[in-house]
Amino acid sequence: MKNLKKTTKVDLATYIGVTVAFLIMYALQTGGHLTSSISGQLVPICCFIVMAVSLNLVVGISGELSLGHAGFMSVGAFGGIIAAQSLAETIPSTPLRLVVALAVGALCAVVVGFVVGVPVLRLRGDYLAIVTLAFGQIIKDLINCLLVGYDSHGLHIMFNISGLKSINDLHLEETGKAIIKGAQGAVGVTKISSFPAGFILVMLTLVIVLNLIRSRTGRAIMAIRDNRIAAESVGLNITKYKLMAFVISAALAGAAGALYGLNYGSLVASRFDFNTSILVLVYVVLGGLGNIWGSIIATVVLYMLPEALRQFSDYRMLVYAIVLILVMLATNNDQLKALLGKIIPHRKEAAGNE
Amino acid sequence: MNEKRPSHKGKMVPLPTNSIIPERDLAVTPILECRHLGIDFGGLRAVDDFNLTIGRTEIAGLIGPNGAGKTTVFNLLTKVYQPTRGTILLDGVDTAGKTTAQINHMGVARTFQNIRLFGNMSVMENILVGLHGEMNYSTLSGVLRLPSFFRSERIARERAMELLSIFNMEDTAEALAGSLPYGAQRRLEILRALATNPSLLLLDEPAAGMNPSETAELMENIVKIRDTFHIAVMLIEHDMNLVMGICEGICVLNFGQVIAKGTAEDIQSNPVVIEAYLGKQQ
Ligand SMILES: Nc1ncnc2c1ncn2[C@@H]1O[C@H](COP(=O)(O)OP(=O)(O)O)[C@@H](O)[C@H]1O
Ligand SMILES: [Mg+2]
Numbered sequence: 001m002k003n004l005k006k007t008t009k010v011d012l013a014t015y016i017g018v019t020v021a022f023l024i025m026y027a028l029q030t031g032g033h034l035t036s037s038i039s040g041q042l043v044p045i046c047c048f049i050v051m052a053v054s055l056n057l058v059v060g061i062s063g064e065l066s067l068g069h070a071g072f073m074s075v076g077a078f079g080g081i082i083a084a085q086s087l088a089e090t091i092p093s094t095p096l097r098l099v100v101a102l103a104v105g106a107l108c109a110v111v112v113g114f115v116v117g118v119p120v121l122r123l124r125g126d127y128l129a130i131v132t133l134a135f136g137q138i139i140k141d142l143i144n145c146l147l148v149g150y151d152s153h154g155l156h157i158m159f160n161i162s163g164l165k166s167i168n169d170l171h172l173e174e175t176g177k178a179i180i181k182g183a184q185g186a187v188g189v190t191k192i193s194s195f196p197a198g199f200i201l202v203m204l205t206l207v208i209v210l211n212l213i214r215s216r217t218g219r220a221i222m223a224i225r226d227n228r229i230a231a232e233s234v235g236l237n238i239t240k241y242k243l244m245a246f247v248i249s250a251a252l253a254g255a256a257g258a259l260y261g262l263n264y265g266s267l268v269a270s271r272f273d274f275n276t277s278i279l280v281l282v283y284v285v286l287g288g289l290g291n292i293w294g295s296i297i298a299t300v301v302l303y304m305l306p307e308a309l310r311q312f313s314d315y316r317m318l319v320y321a322i323v324l325i326l327v328m329l330a331t332n333n334d335q336l337k338a339l340l341g342k343i344i345p346h347r348k349e350a351a352g353n354e
Numbered sequence: 355m356n357e358k359r360p361s362h363k364g365k366m367v368p369l370p371t372n373s374i375i376p377e378r379d380l381a382v383t384p385i386l387e388c389r390h391l392g393i394d395f396g397g398l399r400a401v402d403d404f405n406l407t408i409g410r411t412e413i414a415g416l417i418g419p420n421g422a423g424k425t426t427v428f429n430l431l432t433k434v435y436q437p438t439r440g441t442i443l444l445d446g447v448d449t450a451g452k453t454t455a456q457i458n459h460m461g462v463a464r465t466f467q468n469i470r471l472f473g474n475m476s477v478m479e480n481i482l483v484g485l486h487g488e489m490n491y492s493t494l495s496g497v498l499r500l501p502s503f504f505r506s507e508r509i510a511r512e513r514a515m516e517l518l519s520i521f522n523m524e525d526t527a528e529a530l531a532g533s534l535p536y537g538a539q540r541r542l543e544i545l546r547a548l549a550t551n552p553s554l555l556l557l558d559e560p561a562a563g564m565n566p567s568e569t570a571e572l573m574e575n576i577v578k579i580r581d582t583f584h585i586a587v588m589l590i591e592h593d594m595n596l597v598m599g600i601c602e603g604i605c606v607l608n609f610g611q612v613i614a615k616g617t618a619e620d621i622q623s624n625p626v627v628i629e630a631y632l633g634k635q636q
Contacts, residue, residue, distance in 0.1 A: 006528075208497055215496030215503065216482070216489045216510075223472045223483040230470035233432060234484050234550050235458035244493065290474075 011210045014293045018206065021300075022199040029195060037307060045303050046198025047073075047260040050205045052283040052295040054252035057209055059281065060290035061218065062245035063225030064121075065129040068136030069280050072250040073257035074272035075112050076105030078143055080258025081186045081267065085179045086150040094192045101192075101262060102201065102255045109254025112139070113247040121242040124228075128246075136277050143269035144183045151176025185268035186261065193263035201259055202296075205252050210292060212248065221245045222290075286327050298327050374603025374615050379409025383446045385461075385554045385586045386431070391440035392610075393430055400426045401610045404440070408554070408603070413580055414588045415601030417621075419630070423610040424590045425467050428556050432457050432464055445553070459487070463547035464556035467590070469539045473532030477523065477542055480531045481514040484549025488513070517545045520575060536563045541572075548579065555579070557589040561596055569593055573600050598622065606630070 025042060028034050055069045083104035084097055091097040120131045147158040147165060151173040158170055160182050167178045180186050212218045220241045224231040232238060261267050283302060287294030305323055312319050375384060384407045391404040401423040408414045416424050429435045431442060433454045442449045444460050452460065463484075472480050482489075489510050491502040518524045521541040526534060531542060540560055547555055560576070561569045573596050580587050591597050597604060598618040606614040606621060608630045614621055621627055 211497045211499060212493070215493065216486055216491070216506075217493040217496055219475070219479055219483050220486055222475055222479075226472035226474050227470045229434060229454075230466065230472065230546075231483070232454040233434075233458060233464055233466075233470075234546060235455045235487055236483070237455055 007214055010293070011206075011214075014206060014210070014296070015203065017293070018199075018202060018296065022195075022202075026195060026199075038304075041304065041307065042195045043193050043198045043263045044260060045300060046195070046202050047256040047263075048280065048283070048303055049202050049296050049299045050252055050256035050259075051280045052287065052299045053202075053205050053209055053292055054249040054256070055280050056284045056287070056290065056292060056295045057212070057245050057249045057252075059284050060288070060295075061213060061225065062221050062242055064242060064246065065126065066132045066246075066249075067129050067274070067277055067281070068116075068132030068134075068139075069249075069253055070272040070274070070276035071132070071136040071139040072109040072113065072253035073260065073276070074139055074143060074269055076102075076109045076254025076257030077261030077267060077272065078146070078180060078186060078257075078269070079108030079254065080105035081189055081261045082148055082155070082179055084192060084258075084262055085177070085186075085189065086155055088190065095197070098192050098194075098197055098259075098262065102258045105258025105261075106251040106254040109250040109257070110247055113250030114243075117243050117246040117250075121246060122239050132277075133274070136272075136274055140269045140273060143180070143185075146180050147178075147182055148180040149176055149178045183268070185266060185271075187266045189262060189265050189267065191263060191265060193259050198259060201255060205255075206292065208248065208252070213292075217241065217244065286324060301327055374412075374414065374605070374617070375407050375409040376412050376602045379411055382410055384408055384443075385410050385412075385445055386588070387441075387443040387446075388427075388431075389441045389443075391427075391430060391437055391442060393426060393435055393438045399610050401430065401607075402439075404430075404607075404610075404612060406605055406612075406615075408586050408588055410553070410586055411580060411584055412586050412603060413576065413601050414586070415597040415604040416588060416590045416607060417592070417594075417597055417604060418607035422607040424607055425558055426610075427607070428464060428558055428590065431556065432462060458550055458552075461551075461553035462556065463550045463552035463554075465540070465543040465547055465558055465560060467558040467562070469536075469543060471531040471539055471542060471546070473530070475531055476527065477518070477529050477531050477534065478511065478514055478527040480542060480546050481517055481549050482510055484546040485510045485513060487550060514549070517549055520545065520548075520579065537565075537568045540564065544579075548583065552585060554586045554588065557587065557591075559590055559592065561591055561593045569596060572596070576600055 029039055029042065051069060051073060055066065058064050058066045080101040084101035087097055087100060091100060116131060116135050120127050145160045147160050147167055147170055149156045149167060149170040149172045152175065153173070156170040156172060158165060167181045172178065178187060213222070220231070220236050221244070224236060224238055224241055228238060257272070283299045284295055286302070287296070287298030301323065305320060309319055386406070386408040388404050388406045392402045393400050404427060416427060418424055426435065430437050433449070433452055444462060447460065449457060449460065472483060475483070489506045491500070491506045495502050515524055515527070518527060523538065523541060526538065531539065534542060540563070544557065544560065557576070561572055564572060576587060576589070577600055579585070589601070601618065604616065604618060604621045605612055606627050613630055614624045614627045616624070
């Protein structure tokens with residue numbers, strides 16, 4: 001019972017921290033006190049928090065290395081864009097359309113997550129890293145071949161594998177519009193993402209991931225991570241739980257992708273390349289494997305940093321490196337956590353838990 | 355499956371010879387029957403023609419010098435290794451083709467010679483993982499925190515505390531499993547195994563690394579566990595006081611072969627055993 005209370009406190013502190021941060025930033029934004037560059041980063045930061053927390057579920061909680069998390073973000077982004085663009089008239093309400101787009105993005109990522117996860121996670125051994133690495137690359141190439149348009153007859157989808165076709169081959173009506181133009185990516189996207197929507201998605205992700213970790217399912221996932229043979233010996237189905245972590249993570253990345261995609265007027269698939277996957281992995285590792293609030297802090301700090309460091313010009317990379325080390329120490333080091341715990345009351349519980 | 359059998363004489367396949375099943379268990383199906391069990395690792399016959407029957411409430415011992423194949427027998431019984439030859443029956447049911455997890459669902463739980471706890475999880479959580487199958491809420495109700503989640507978790511935590519009380523370990527519930535002293539880790543492994551509600555408990559060197567007083571306490575507790583849970587216990591152990599003190603049937607393994615089977619007296623006076631095993635210690 002004591003344990004339940006302690007972890008509940010950590011979770012509560014995380015929820016409260018995120019909410020307070022949101023309220024402050026939202027007040028500043030609506031009050032017009034933010035520079036346009038910071039204001040423009042609010043939605044992407046929310047997306048990347050969701051990315052980091054969901055990747056932590058796979059890497060930190062399930063103990064599997066995934067190098068293609070951006071691939072799921074990509075699937076979700078383009079799935080979400082197709083849904084939002086083609087439903088523009090059917091669902092006039094923007095928030096509702098955004099919800100549907102996020103759900104579609106998540107669903108697309110779930111399907112792809114199964115396709116990638118089922119064959120790999122049945123195997124013993126660390127094949128996931130190599131397969132997700134390839135997946136990230138392949139998904140980018142596939143989307144670069146994708147031609148999608150919409151008119152009164154509905155969706156037109158074509159795979160331009162030969163590279164010879166163009167959007168004109170979809171034969172859209174006069175009133176129809178192109179949604180994805182192959183390597184040019186998504187064009188003419190109506191921006192419907194918003195900071196409050198990002199906040200809600202972050203909170204939803206936290207509820208799902210934190211509650212999952214504190215349930216029998218999450219314990220099974222962590223048990224398999226800690227000792228596979230022992231986990232099998234107490235009757236756990238290894239593939240089932242590894243797959244569950246992987247697919248839930250993919251779903252959240254898909255939703256994050258949809259929110260991200262609908263935040264810009266156009267989007268190319270190369271935005272979600274290997275570097276993006278690694279970037280998110282860096283957030284997770286620096287924030288601490290299995291440490292959810294650590295992932296959030298690492299994401300916020302490291303995402304904002306390059307922008308904030310402009311003034312240091314020549315020393316920019318040096319300061320960046322120093323901050324990386326500090327973040328790592330702050331979220332991974334027990335002594336430093338204890339020290340922080342003495343200064344900040346909320347951190348005390350968090351430090352005691354990890 | 356639990357129905358009584360008048361006598362095992364009527365059985366289609368006779369019990370292996372030299373059965374060491376205790377008198378009180380003779381009328382019911384044995385919990386475990388191994389017939390001609392064997393496994394090869396490359397050219398090495400790690401276990402060969404292993405026949406053993408264990409009664410429902412028996413405490414059985416498996417002894418033998420290092421490298422004799424004892425742990426391998428446990429790995430065969432729990433399907434960590436697939437047998438090259440032979441049959442394993444659990445409560446009369448053939449286990450061919452089953453996975454390790456399915457063997458646990460069939461009522462076999464074990465500990466490991468080289469301790470395998472969930473080191474980054476608390477003592478309580480380790481036992482809760484053992485109780486996984488007893489909890490009946492779905493992943494969705496866990497995420498949504500439906501009433502079934504709270505009810506099931508509360509019952510499981512109470513049950514875990516009961517289990518911890520067997521070894522007076524309630525105080526350590528919140529400690530990290532990996533940070534416990536060696537003896538406590540071994541005891542926790544036993545409790546985690548017990549949490550899965552087994553009918554056969556396999557203990558691989560449970561007293562290894564324990565001091566004499568811890569070992570004496572463990573002996574009492576193994577008997578207590580058998581008596582309270584009415585289960586069979588099969589243990590591998592080098593501590594002869596423990597083996598001779600609590601095992602009703604003992605099986606001696608040497609170079610993968612059974613060289614003797616019987617009661618403690620039989621084994622202690624068996625010249626083959628003395629030569630192969632006990633002799634070395636004198
Ligand atoms: N996975 C394996 N691969 C190859 N040889 C093995 C394997 N497991 C056990 N052995 C061999 O089988 C023999 C019996 O080992 P083991 O069952 O661990 O003995 P012990 O009686 O000490 O528990 C040893 O010679 C060991 O080297
Ligand atoms: Mg051994």
